Amino acid sequence: MAVHKTRVHLARHEALGLDTGDLLEMYYYLALARAIDERMWVLQRAGLVPFVISGQGHEGAQVGVMWAIDRERDWLVPFYRSLAACLVKGMTPRDLMLGLFSRANDPSSGGRQMPAHWAHNAHKIFTTSSPVATQYLHAVGVAYAAKLRGTGEVVVTSIGEGSTSQGDWHEAMNFAGIHRLPVILMVENNRYAISVPTRLQMGVPDVAVRAEGYGFPGIVVDGSDVLACYEAGCEAVRRARADEGPTLIECKVERLTAHSSEDRQEKYRPTSDIEASRSKDPLVVFKHYLEHAGVLDEARYTEIHARIRAEVTDATDYAEAQPMPDPSTVARHVFFEG
């Protein structure tokens, strides 16, 4: 049975052109994202930072799809759960922790925005705001410019399923379809918008079915299946580079934490549902796969996690030690300063 499984699994990642090194690096990013994320919650509970919102449960979808793009050349227009995506795109654990601690040298906003409002100019990660869905319009605008200028860039953006209810989402989908833009439109569907279940959010089970109404394909993938997400990403990138237009990728993911440190999900989520989520943890699922595939053994596992522990601790200590923004800078950058 295990043997059989293994053969099947091996066939899968090999068929996708991924070698052992790729798989281990992908696993590293999943585990790193999770470790940073968990540390953030610990720091918040310890009262060291006021607030945390993060992406536990979404890492598989993000690492899988992001693995398909050119991390140097392409764009990411993220949302607040895009922690893992930002890591793959080049942000470091220190970068992320600087945002959590709202330090002066936080590359996202210099401490001006809440944590998880990602941005990094050098890594082509566009600045994130709080009002949901606005980023979808920015992403298709970036893609329009890429197409007009012939840069060959592909743009990845993402959003939660609840936020697809915003008008901006529709307007962006429509624009992407009209101009066949090189953009990958991700929806990370974790079944809840804070407390609102999909039943009250939309009249259909899958957001993806809406893509057809805009003239491009929409596909549904299991967000706990990293390779399936990677495969979907590859096809979407192929379409984008071949000027075949956008692709909507709806990843069914699980929200393993409360919405944010301000939320108590026990009030609206049955325990059984919360447990069901844990059973679909992409980190666990991917780890099983790698073990069955004989890619991840005890030694490698220990090595990777030791490295991650060190990086997370370094990032935390480093960020905490950095200065807070100087109050005298509060009025800077309202307009261009030359």
Place this chain on the structure above:
Amino acid sequence: MAVHKTRVHLARHEALGLDTGDLLEMYYYLALARAIDERMWVLQRAGLVPFVISGQGHEGAQVGVMWAIDRERDWLVPFYRSLAACLVKGMTPRDLMLGLFSRANDPSSGGRQMPAHWAHNAHKIFTTSSPVATQYLHAVGVAYAAKLRGTGEVVVTSIGEGSTSQGDWHEAMNFAGIHRLPVILMVENNRYAISVPTRLQMGVPDVAVRAEGYGFPGIVVDGSDVLACYEAGCEAVRRARADEGPTLIECKVERLTAHSSEDRQEKYRPTSDIEASRSKDPLVVFKHYLEHAGVLDEARYTEIHARIRAEVTDATDYAEAQPMPDPSTVARHVFFEG
């Protein structure tokens, strides 16, 4: 051939439960709407009123669908091309002309709004504004109240295809689907948004395909085929009353005039295209049908049109003779006056 045609046609309206009286009344409304509309353009060209925007080419879709509702009990949440729909719903030629002349006793707005911003409290026609697509949200709100209060009312709203690009359209479609509301969501697709062709408005040929993405049916009808529109309306009303939810009805119509008296369509529409529109004039098509069906003969035709001419002239003379709004009332009704 003619005989054969006739048989087929007869079968059609009879199968829909429409007798001669119904057909003649429907024809009367189509012709009345057209006559009022044409008079409005004449008055504008003669410099008697500053502006006109109207619905020539849309009458078949509006009369057909509106014929299916209960004109007393149900709601209409119109847009600026809903002239014919407002007539069917109970507004009189005088009511419409009072709006064109922006007279003090204009029932829509007392001369405060541009012409074609319909409203009539007694006839359950909700007030129209200029920003497109907002009415779709009002309509589903009215429908939600009807369902919650158990009034059994059905709500009809309509919009142009270009305006479906607005976020509000998506938000309303989504809400209608989630709550299975008793609402008929019309789209009058005349292929242009002022000068913008559908090619630049949406990535798909039919807006109707989007309904499925919200969990309810969307159908496409030929707006020059009054009976087909009526049939679609009947099924939509049936669904609504049976608590089966909303229906999107996309009527393919033709814009027989420029967008408004401010527009010169020759600049962006080839003559051939403008002529093609004329060939799909719902008034002409329906007249042919009635003639073939032996419902409309010379005598009846003359009688109906004589009646219409008289009504339009009466409405024009009456409205023109009414006083303009008293300047001293300009600040009234900002808030409730008790």
Place this chain on the structure above:
Amino acid sequence: MAELRYLDAIRLAMYEEMRRDERVVVLGEDVGIKGGVFGATDGFYAEFGEARVLDTPLAESLIVGTAIGMAANGLVPIAEIQFADFIHPAFNQVVSEAARIRYRSNGAFGCPITIRAPYGGGVEVHGGLYHSQSIEATFAHVPGLKVVTPYTVYDAKGLLKSAIRDPDPVLFLEHKRLYRAIREDVPDDEYLVPIGPAAVRRPGSTLTAFAYGQMLHETLRAAERVAAEGIDVEVVDLRTLKPLDTETILGSVRKTSKAMIVYEDNRFLGFGAEVAAIIAEEAFDALDGPVLRVAGLDVPAVPYADTLAAAFMPTVDRIAETMRRLAAY
């Protein structure tokens, strides 16, 4: 008499109105089982059911737009905007639609909706640029809208009940820092606080300081501080920003002959600008000094980092300093 927090008063006002009038419904994001992110509708879902306590999709234009339609067909909607900052996607429905239904229909249709929005920032709020905005000036500029922002627990309950019963759209602003900060004894018997009149919170003779919402707290403390120095400040709570109680404003200025306005919103074209303009226009003869403003900085909302947030906000120090300057003028 029951001791309530501001948040309890908000909740109780809605609760009583929903009990009293079955046409009243609440709609918004997370107002259902969760009872709202601040708990203002806690328990409503269980008592009044899903149809009257409606978790909407995540779309503010929908929240306001459908409320307009519900109101047109016999309901009395209370729309909750989760954070005032997120009313912006609904701007068109609020300004072009809700505020104009009555005027544009020449009085034929009305729009009896209440839009509740928690607003405001401060170091304690940790809201950053999008969970701390003050939106009162933007909406008080809009004819056809009423804008209310209570400071006391008593007013929170009485004004919200008036807003719900008001035949016109009311934007009801609740400063987040007040929710749990203060407790007050409030009568058990029903009472209403009328929309319109301002309230003198501290009578004084040297100068008048106008404020509303959270800033009254800072202003009153500043007034106490300078009182020791013989500066007797009259503090006026504007409460209703639109329609504005100009009579009370001008009356107070004629009495003290000096005026200042304190507000947390961006200074430029913030609400204090209108108050200052009214005074400069209609009470100039009574003025013995410039009309001063203490306000938030002209940067986009309140930055997240404590150091920056503190630099943004009007503080008791800054307010007291301005009182001294004005008194000395």
Place this chain on the structure above:
Amino acid sequence: MAELRYLDAIRLAMYEEMRRDERVVVLGEDVGIKGGVFGATDGFYAEFGEARVLDTPLAESLIVGTAIGMAANGLVPIAEIQFADFIHPAFNQVVSEAARIRYRSNGAFGCPITIRAPYGGGVEVHGGLYHSQSIEATFAHVPGLKVVTPYTVYDAKGLLKSAIRDPDPVLFLEHKRLYRAIREDVPDDEYLVPIGPAAVRRPGSTLTAFAYGQMLHETLRAAERVAAEGIDVEVVDLRTLKPLDTETILGSVRKTSKAMIVYEDNRFLGFGAEVAAIIAEEAFDALDGPVLRVAGLDVPAVPYADTLAAAFMPTVDRIAETMRRLAAY
């Protein structure tokens, strides 16, 4: 020298910038083959092609939101909002996004977009409640946005070119009544008018009247009228509403010691409120009279019927009357 109308100047400014810099694109509703509903992009489609002269879907949030993205990736978008009244659906993208890109990224990203919007009403406009609004106060309150509204043909061209080249978002407001009303000789050689400085259109000594856009026309005529009566009015064209040239404003008031503001927007919290507040705060010592405002009524925009539209607008008579009142004070 070429004699141009205001509309020609707007068109020429964009044309020159598109010729000069291939990164410049225009997008909006009907800007393509039709050349815009007012003709501001007439001929552009044929010359620059569909990709750079983009007819967008009918969605203003899309127009501004995509422009932000285009600007982030190397383009310089000029977004046309067909009528200023229809910028409201884009309010969130303008206020929460465009205006904050730079601040929220601590200077890492910028948003070099220009948003053009024809605004304003009047009997001749026949725009009714939704084709006649003044939106300058609403947006001038927003930190991070520049707001410009030229009066002369010369300024229309020079300021628009500056706006297009500006590294930050500029809301460029064009009063519809100016489009075809005036003709002026404008230099053939390239020139820019800097965003910021106000301009004294008529020097005077009795009092200062501040105005902008179409209202300068009425104000200057009123000034001529009362001049015969010995009232010498200084008329200042504010031109750039944000950032505002307070130096020129205060300098003029210190000179004349009396000030009034004329604006077409609703009076309450309209732009004149901030001008009055600044004067009452920083030039009180120089003031010899109240700061008066002549403005549009506090009703939702300009009604359609001529009789009502006329009742809404500030007229030369009302302005002259106010000048007399102030002079006599």
